[in-house]
Amino acid sequence: MAGGAASGGSASTDTYKEARNWLLLPAWVYLGVFVLIPVIMMLVYSFLTKEFRGGVVWEFSTAAYDQFFFDRGLFGDEPAKIEWTYITIFWRSIWQAAAATLLALAIGFPTAYFIATRPERARPMWVFLITIPYWVNLLIRTVSMKFMLRDTGPLNDVLIGIGLINDPISIINTNFAVQLGLFYSYLPFMVLPIYASVERYNFSLSEAAADLYASKWVTLRRILLPAVKPGVIAGCILVFVPSMGSFLAPDLLGGAKNFMIGSLIEEQFKGNAGNWPFGAAASMVLLSMVLIILMIFARQQAKAEKEVS
Amino acid sequence: MLSLIKLYGEVAMSESREIAIDVRAAVKRYGDFTALKTISLSIYDNEFFTLLGPSGCGKTTLLRMIAGFEDVTEGAIFLYGDPIADLPPNKRPVNTVFQNYALFPQMTILDNVAFGLEMRGQSKSQARKAAGEMLELVQLSQFAARKPSQLSGGQQQRVALARALAPKPKVLLLDEPLSALDLKLRKAMQLELKHLQRETGITFIFVTHDQEEALTMSDRIAVMSAGELQQLGEARDIYERPRNMFVADFIGETNLLEVSVDAINAGRATCHLGGGHELSCNSVEGVNVGAKVHMSVRPERLFMSEGPTDSEGLKGTVRENIFVGTDISTLIDLDDGPKFIVRTSNSDRGNKRIFEPGNEVYVNMEMEAARLLVD
Amino acid sequence: MRRSKYDIKSLPGFFGITILCLFILYAPLVVVTVYSLNDSNSITNWEGVSLRWYVDVFSGHESQKFKIAAWNSFTIAIIAATVATTIATLAATAMVRGGKFKLRTVSFGLISLPLMVPEIVLAVATLIFFNSVGFTRGYATILIAHIAFCIPFAYLPISARMQGIDDSYEQAAQDLYATKRQAFTRILLPMMIPGIISGYLLAFIVSLDDFIITNFVKGAGVETLPTAIFGSVKQGIKPNIMAISTMLLGVSVILVTISYFVSKTDNKK
Numbered sequence: 001m002a003g004g005a006a007s008g009g010s011a012s013t014d015t016y017k018e019a020r021n022w023l024l025l026p027a028w029v030y031l032g033v034f035v036l037i038p039v040i041m042m043l044v045y046s047f048l049t050k051e052f053r054g055g056v057v058w059e060f061s062t063a064a065y066d067q068f069f070f071d072r073g074l075f076g077d078e079p080a081k082i083e084w085t086y087i088t089i090f091w092r093s094i095w096q097a098a099a100a101t102l103l104a105l106a107i108g109f110p111t112a113y114f115i116a117t118r119p120e121r122a123r124p125m126w127v128f129l130i131t132i133p134y135w136v137n138l139l140i141r142t143v144s145m146k147f148m149l150r151d152t153g154p155l156n157d158v159l160i161g162i163g164l165i166n167d168p169i170s171i172i173n174t175n176f177a178v179q180l181g182l183f184y185s186y187l188p189f190m191v192l193p194i195y196a197s198v199e200r201y202n203f204s205l206s207e208a209a210a211d212l213y214a215s216k217w218v219t220l221r222r223i224l225l226p227a228v229k230p231g232v233i234a235g236c237i238l239v240f241v242p243s244m245g246s247f248l249a250p251d252l253l254g255g256a257k258n259f260m261i262g263s264l265i266e267e268q269f270k271g272n273a274g275n276w277p278f279g280a281a282a283s284m285v286l287l288s289m290v291l292i293i294l295m296i297f298a299r300q301q302a303k304a305e306k307e308v309s
Numbered sequence: 310m311l312s313l314i315k316l317y318g319e320v321a322m323s324e325s326r327e328i329a330i331d332v333r334a335a336v337k338r339y340g341d342f343t344a345l346k347t348i349s350l351s352i353y354d355n356e357f358f359t360l361l362g363p364s365g366c367g368k369t370t371l372l373r374m375i376a377g378f379e380d381v382t383e384g385a386i387f388l389y390g391d392p393i394a395d396l397p398p399n400k401r402p403v404n405t406v407f408q409n410y411a412l413f414p415q416m417t418i419l420d421n422v423a424f425g426l427e428m429r430g431q432s433k434s435q436a437r438k439a440a441g442e443m444l445e446l447v448q449l450s451q452f453a454a455r456k457p458s459q460l461s462g463g464q465q466q467r468v469a470l471a472r473a474l475a476p477k478p479k480v481l482l483l484d485e486p487l488s489a490l491d492l493k494l495r496k497a498m499q500l501e502l503k504h505l506q507r508e509t510g511i512t513f514i515f516v517t518h519d520q521e522e523a524l525t526m527s528d529r530i531a532v533m534s535a536g537e538l539q540q541l542g543e544a545r546d547i548y549e550r551p552r553n554m555f556v557a558d559f560i561g562e563t564n565l566l567e568v569s570v571d572a573i574n575a576g577r578a579t580c581h582l583g584g585g586h587e588l589s590c591n592s593v594e595g596v597n598v599g600a601k602v603h604m605s606v607r608p609e610r611l612f613m614s615e616g617p618t619d620s621e622g623l624k625g626t627v628r629e630n631i632f633v634g635t636d637i638s639t640l641i642d643l644d645d646g647p648k649f650i651v652r653t654s655n656s657d658r659g660n661k662r663i664f665e666p667g668n669e670v671y672v673n674m675e676m677e678a679a680r681l682l683v684d
Numbered sequence: 685m686r687r688s689k690y691d692i693k694s695l696p697g698f699f700g701i702t703i704l705c706l707f708i709l710y711a712p713l714v715v716v717t718v719y720s721l722n723d724s725n726s727i728t729n730w731e732g733v734s735l736r737w738y739v740d741v742f743s744g745h746e747s748q749k750f751k752i753a754a755w756n757s758f759t760i761a762i763i764a765a766t767v768a769t770t771i772a773t774l775a776a777t778a779m780v781r782g783g784k785f786k787l788r789t790v791s792f793g794l795i796s797l798p799l800m801v802p803e804i805v806l807a808v809a810t811l812i813f814f815n816s817v818g819f820t821r822g823y824a825t826i827l828i829a830h831i832a833f834c835i836p837f838a839y840l841p842i843s844a845r846m847q848g849i850d851d852s853y854e855q856a857a858q859d860l861y862a863t864k865r866q867a868f869t870r871i872l873l874p875m876m877i878p879g880i881i882s883g884y885l886l887a888f889i890v891s892l893d894d895f896i897i898t899n900f901v902k903g904a905g906v907e908t909l910p911t912a913i914f915g916s917v918k919q920g921i922k923p924n925i926m927a928i929s930t931m932l933l934g935v936s937v938i939l940v941t942i943s944y945f946v947s948k949t950d951n952k953k
Contacts, residue, residue: 013781013783013851014781014782014783014784015781015851015854015855015864015867016777016778016781016782016864016868017781017782017783017785018864019778019782019864020777020778020782020783020785021778023774023775023777023778023782024774024775024778024779024782024787024791026770026771026774026775027771027772027774027775027791027794027795027835028791028794030771030831030832030835031794031795031797031798031832031835032794034810034813034828034829034831034832035794035797035798035806035809035832036794036797037813038806038809038810038812038813039801039805039809041809041812041813041816042805042808042809042812042813045812045816056815107701107704107705107708108705110697110698110701110702110705111698111701111702111705111706113698114698114699114701114702115702124948128944129706130705130706130709131940132937132940132941133709133710133713135889135893135936135937135939135940136713136893136932136933136936136937137892137893137895137910137929137932137933137936138893138895139893139895139910139913139914140713140716140913140929140932140933141712141713143716143913143917143921143925143929144712144713144715144716144929145712146917146921147712147715147716147719147921147926148711148712148715154715184708184709184712187705187708187709188709191705241800241802242802242803244802245802245803245804245805246802246804247803247804247896248895248896252917261804262804265804265808266804266900269808269811269900276812279808280808280812283804283805283808283809286802286804286805287801287802287805290800290801290802290805294800376859377858377859378855378859397858398855398858398859399858399859399860399861399862399863400861403859404859404860405855405856405859407852407855407856409850409852411850411852411853411855411856413853413856413857413871414875415874415875424857424860424862425860425861428857428860428861428862428866429861472860473859473860476860476861
């Protein structure tokens, strides 16, 4: 490769390499001060003592984490038992997020596949259609979902109207409603990475396979699926992670019985009844989980991409 | 070392001319990879100079080093005596015509051409006036208000040319500017460029991989391969007296024979082929007695006969005739060795015998046609 | 295209599922829009088409609250998007045209950090930060937080666009005696405008729509449109909420459409 012809090729170059530190400075400063430091502060706060009316007293204590995992009785002097309440909430969050992800995969994969196999000029339009809802306020989308699923809402009206059921079914305030809400919120995130993966897939490969008498389904399973694995993995992460930490869906659609991590954390910072260090601790636990998941999946994805090439 | 002196020797013959670009022992490395392995050459003032070679040979790298887009790892470059290797491109009075033209899409043609002048400090109106004159020179004045995307490929090319010439650079660099044009347009532009160079008197350094293009346009050609300079000289010189296998093969077509040198007397070498057949031709520097070298003969310097004419004829069987309009190329399998191509022009048809596939034929060389190669 | 039985491009049922997907995505929005035109005080009974709720938004008893909230939302969005786009453009220039340097991967990680971290974690962290430095919560804190998470949204389209621009233009500019700064401002920046606009619009929408972070850092006195809507919904879904939601929905759709067409025009160059 002789220095790259002046006609181009790579457009990632080093034209401004002298100025780059200055160019990056604003981003570094702003994000360092208003994102990195806050996260570090959050870590610090999780090790402090709670102040009665919210806020903290600057005294080191592991009470927050302790409270999260262990039950020491009402007065704190009994031998430690595992505190299941919060762990349950955590577990439920994972469950709900997983269910929403599966739902998104079931609907999202065929959709992405379909769009990617449309004629090239039509694809951007399809993609556009899929992404518009995402740019509508999440709150509004969740509210509209709430509106639809109410006992007296349109969905029930329709189901009764077409004779499927006689009495309105109570979907709101159930697990399923929350899953539905999460699925609805992040569905485009499942579709887009899979779409990108399938689009990159070289369909002439499967035509070559067809030449060798492989049937449709065999081709699909052994050649296409491995190739789109990275996209599927990315889509799953992009739905699972935000779902886990979600607040609006469980709050508006799940009611009191469906507390998830997001609601738990939010509660700690509201008004005077909150426990800031506890909230910070719960956030740290959530953050750690998310980072671990991200790392695992990132490794999976890197492996899957190597297989493709 | 010897070859370096020989190179300089060819150049030194015309010392009276001013040197526009002097490249001294330039080396270019990217990490472990060496793109240019010590290149030295001089380019004269008011010369149409071409860097010729296959892709990857380093010709574009050298051009970019002269323009200032690549650092010089080792060595020096002089522009009319001033060292420029450390100067950024915007401080070198050298302009480039890029392969993809790189016309600024959001500006009109006029503003594109005026850009260099504006950057040099002229006011917008001054620059536009001078740009207008430049557009007249390339006959594109009527498009002055258009954007580049509204012009054809050939027109864009002329705009790129005008833009690069407007600031009156000392040297103009052209990086395969004609490669995107179709054949007829390309041939027209080749002549136009040549005339432009004569008219403006600016030194043109032209990069191409097309040897016919190089032969058509250039005063001198530097043939490069794998980061090294293979041969430097005038077009005719390079064609008729190639120094090594690469040059002989890359420029035009040639036939190659492996020969052993038996004796060298008064500048003539006597050699023999594998089957014992004897040949003689001019000797070249660097070839010694007993050496096994290649001999190159151009197809158009050969002629065929039914029977042996004199001792230089080679016997063979005709395989195929290829009609290429102006000539007929005859492919022959020699008894003694490789496949030969003989090119016969289509003039004087009545008097020439056409040899059909399967015919036996003798291949004869014209005087001084054969050339020994040093590699 | 041959529709042989070996053609895996058309798989059975996938078209139907796609339509179902689109239906699921759009149905709730359509329903809200339709019901916002309901001429009834209750949201359950349909009593004919009317724009009265839209009127109510602007002049009803809650209208003052919503007007202030809307003002806050839009002004914050404009300022946040502007600052974020500026920072993002500079950063993108360094990342895309700055060569390979050691901090490059880390920088990219930092820039995309707000995207990777769950929003609620970011909200908590930001709240804690303001609390620890004694910053009173209000308009300013909302703005500061918004700029932070708008940066990656502005960055992505800008960076993508810049990568798509061949560097031969800037080289040509320098060849014609432009300094690097001139090459940047006269040549690169104008070519980037579609990307910058895209980035700006994205940042704007994201700021306009944000709820969780805003809710955490806003303090008691300030409302933005989403937080005002949320507060109202908690008391029960009323028709004027539908109207506001539809309007906000309309704004988002318009902005996304503009962004889409902007990016399409430049691809035709």
